[in-house]
Amino acid sequence: MIPSARLSTVYFFYFASLGAFMPFWGPYLSEAGFSGSQIGELMAIVLATKIIAPNVWGWLADRAGAHMPITRWGAFGGVIAFAGVLLYTGYWWLAVVMAAFSFFWNAILPQFEATTMRTLGCDAHRYALVRLWGSVGFIVAVALLGWAFDHIDIAWLPWIVLGIFAALWLATLWVREPVRDLEQDNNVPALVAVLKRPEVIALFAACFFMQASHGPYYAFFTLYLEEAGFSRAVAGQLWALGVAAEVVLFLLMPRLILRFGAWFLVSVALVLTTLRWGLLAAIPDSLPMLLFIQALHAASYGVYHAAAISLIHYFFPGRLQGRGQALYSSLAFGMGGAAGSLVAGYLWDGISPASVYVFAAFLAAAGVLASVYGEWRHRTPVRTP
Numbered sequence: 528m529i530p531s532a533r534l535s536t537v538y539f540f541y542f543a544s545l546g547a548f549m550p551f552w553g554p555y556l557s558e559a560g561f562s563g564s565q566i567g568e569l570m571a572i573v574l575a576t577k578i579i580a581p582n583v584w585g586w587l588a589d590r591a592g593a594h595m596p597i598t599r600w601g602a603f604g605g606v607i608a609f610a611g612v613l614l615y616t617g618y619w620w621l622a623v624v625m626a627a628f629s630f631f632w633n634a635i636l637p638q639f640e641a642t643t644m645r646t647l648g649c650d651a652h653r654y655a656l657v658r659l660w661g662s663v664g665f666i667v668a669v670a671l672l673g674w675a676f677d678h679i680d681i682a683w684l685p686w687i688v689l690g691i692f693a694a695l696w697l698a699t700l701w702v703r704e705p706v707r708d709l710e711q712d713n714n715v716p717a718l719v720a721v722l723k724r725p726e727v728i729a730l731f732a733a734c735f736f737m738q739a740s741h742g743p744y745y746a747f748f749t750l751y752l753e754e755a756g757f758s759r760a761v762a763g764q765l766w767a768l769g770v771a772a773e774v775v776l777f778l779l780m781p782r783l784i785l786r787f788g789a790w791f792l793v794s795v796a797l798v799l800t801t802l803r804w805g806l807l808a809a810i811p812d813s814l815p816m817l818l819f820i821q822a823l824h825a826a827s828y829g830v831y832h833a834a835a836i837s838l839i840h841y842f843f844p845g846r847l848q849g850r851g852q853a854l855y856s857s858l859a860f861g862m863g864g865a866a867g868s869l870v871a872g873y874l875w876d877g878i879s880p881a882s883v884y885v886f887a888a889f890l891a892a893a894g895v896l897a898s899v900y901g902e903w904r905h906r907t908p909v910r911t912p
Contacts, residue, residue, distance in 0.1 A: 537698045547687055561618065569625055571742075574742065576630050577860050577864065598699050605632040608624065611624035644836075655829075655833040662774045724842070732894075733895075733898040734894075739863035740894070743868070768818065772822045776830055790834075790902035793831055804888035811880075827891075
């Protein structure tokens with residue numbers, strides 16, 4: 528199997544597990560008797576673990592000089608930890624299991640992203656063409672399960688997710704560690720010096736706000752659609768539509784990045800994300816509008832993520848790759864996603880479901896400001912005395 532096919536297989540199963548877990552975990556918990564605030568808290572635990580775990584694994588990977596052993600152990604540990612869901616469904620037990628599972632699960636993607644970028648080398652702008660198979664995996668999982676849970680009990684969800692996790696672990700065994708460029712590894716700036724750069728701070732701020740705005744989406748979108756009168760099959764199809772639009776953008780991203788630049792694309796993605804959440808808050812019961820809203824996922828994830836990964840690869844070269852990807856994961860998907868999910872849970876119970884997406888729109892708008900500032904600072908030459 529050629530390297531890109533091996534990489535694509537891991538992405539397929541990783542995001543298939545995400546497609547099985549994220550859209551349906553909220554309804555699963557709801558049918559188990561949990562309130563909106565409890566669902567938000569349990570989802571926040573999964574995301575909050577990203578704040579610490581990726582940095583621990585990233586430090587270990589960079590010290591060891593290898594990313595794939597960490598990826599494999601993360602996948603194996605995730606399988607063992609998630610099996611705890613099958614034993615008991617009490618709130619505190621699930622909180623502990625979710626924390627343990629996500630600690631291992633969050634080792635996988637940042638280190639595998641670093642592996643992918645190293646394997647691609649000078650063709651790093653073609654990252655999206657490999658990563659799009661993750662989106663295909665997500666579509667397959669969410670579409671099939673959206674249909675399935677209209678015919679079988681959602682109590683089967685943990686067993687299904689566990690099976691996909693096991694397939695993911697097996698897929699990681701096929702990927703070889705890429706050859707390291709020792710000269711590049713030894714000629715990189717100190718991590719602290721990179722983190723002090725205003726444009727890097729602005730990039731992480733923009734990523735934080737983008738993922739915080741997605742917290743309500745991942746935790747409550749399926750429940751929000753059910754509140755508006757749609758079935759789980761329709762919800763699954765809408766999730767799949769969003770990721771299908773993302774796939775189309777991934778096919779175009781190599782050319783878009785070369786033509787427009789990554790900073791500009793991050794800003795455009797945040798503008799369109801602000802529009803997406805505003806429309807979702809205002810018009811949740813119109814299927815044609817929901818189709819348009821989900822098509823905007825092409826920007827809010829496809830354009831944004833490919834462009835952001837490109838910038839992380841640029842700012843964190845060589846041996847900083849593992850920690851750079853870990854910081855991106857922890858500050859954006861971890862801290863941002865956890866904050867968004869947690870606040871959304873309280874808004875859902877305390878105000879209204881629509882208020883959740885008004886909140887998301889304001890977060891995305893804040894991200895626009897951070898991204899524009901970051902691009903301006905990056906283009907402004909440093910003045911020396």
